[in-house]
Every structure is written in C-alpha cells, then in structure tokens.
Amino acid sequence: MGWLSLRSWLHDGPTSFEPVPTFPTQVTDFKSVTEHVENVATIDHISASPPSEYPLQDPSVLDDALPFIPPAIVRNQRLHLSHANGLGWIVVDNIVYDCTKFMKEHPGGEIVIQSFIGEDCSWQFWRFHSKGIMAKWGRPLRVGRTEGIVNRFKEPPRYFGSRNR
Numbered sequence: 001m002g003w004l005s006l007r008s009w010l011h012d013g014p015t016s017f018e019p020v021p022t023f024p025t026q027v028t029d030f031k032s033v034t035e036h037v038e039n040v041a042t043i044d045h046i047s048a049s050p051p052s053e054y055p056l057q058d059p060s061v062l063d064d065a066l067p068f069i070p071p072a073i074v075r076n077q078r079l080h081l082s083h084a085n086g087l088g089w090i091v092v093d094n095i096v097y098d099c100t101k102f103m104k105e106h107p108g109g110e111i112v113i114q115s116f117i118g119e120d121c122s123w124q125f126w127r128f129h130s131k132g133i134m135a136k137w138g139r140p141l142r143v144g145r146t147e148g149i150v151n152r153f154k155e156p157p158r159y160f161g162s163r164n165r
C-alpha cells in the first residue's frame, strides 16, 4: 500500500480494503513513509471542468479505433490540477479514461483516482479490478488512446503459490 495514504491509515485506521501493513509499528519518520503520497484532498473543482474536446466514446468502439490523444495533452491534465480546467483523466494500458464525474461515485474513493490524474496507473488498477469491472464500468469512460505515459511507481513483485494451478 506504499502508494496509498499511509499517513491516513496511521491516523484514521484501516479502511475495509486495506490489508494490515507490514511496516514497523514504531514509525518515527513520517516523511520517509509518506513520500509517495500527494496532497490531493482539496481538489473539489474537477467535476466542474468545462467540456472536453475528447468526448466519451461509445462502448462499441474498439480500442484501436479510439482517437489518439498526444501524451502531452494527457499529462497536462495533471498540470491543470490546481486550475479550474483540469480533467480527471487516468491511463490504463494506454487507454485514457475520463473519470471527471465518475470519481465522485467511485467505490474505492475519489482520492485514489485524483492521485493518478494525467498518469498511468495500470498495475494499480489491475490490483483492485477484474476485467469484468473494467468492461462494465471503465469502458464507457474511454475518451481515447495514447502512448508513452509512464507509471510513476515501480510495480512491487507479486508472490504466487509455489505450484502452478
């Protein structure tokens, strides 16, 4: 959970989906354990953003047929976070999802999506969602495809059982 808010876990206790962390219980240096956490809790204006020039695409449109959005425009949404014209775009597997309105209804919370605006969050997304969830909830949020957006966080190794089933 390094990229989630460790500080709030320590202060408020775990939420339903967070496993008990394995870090030492004696945390004396908050800076070192919260270095990946950004202060995004005060962004209330995103859902009031003006209409995007990249509208939501019909779910029937194939990924390859989505309009190409230059990576600079995708990243720009992050730069615009502090302005009123930012859009809640995130990238999963080179597809851009407009979560501007959806993030307020997101069952996993608004802040996790806000923290990835303008960025790739593919591995983080797939840790919490199945293909079925993506098909039902993510597909209607597609606005385009892009390339070259790099994930800010290195994916930690996944440990599987010793046998392949």
Ligand code: HEM
Pocket (backbone or CB within 6 Å): 016, 017, 090, 097, 099, 106, 107, 108, 109, 112, 113, 116, 121, 124, 125, 128, 129, 133, 134, 137, 138, 141
């Ligand atoms: C296209 C964007 C996204 C969509 C459409 C989406 C959709 C959903 C849905 C439908 C659920 C409920 C799943 C269930 O009840 O089984 C959920 C839960 C959740 N999502 Fe997302 N999500 C998105 C992005 C993200 C991102 C970027 C993160 C952060 C990594 C995230 C983290 C979570 C978490 C932590 C939960 C709660 C999981 C649990 O309670 O077990 N989501 N999301």
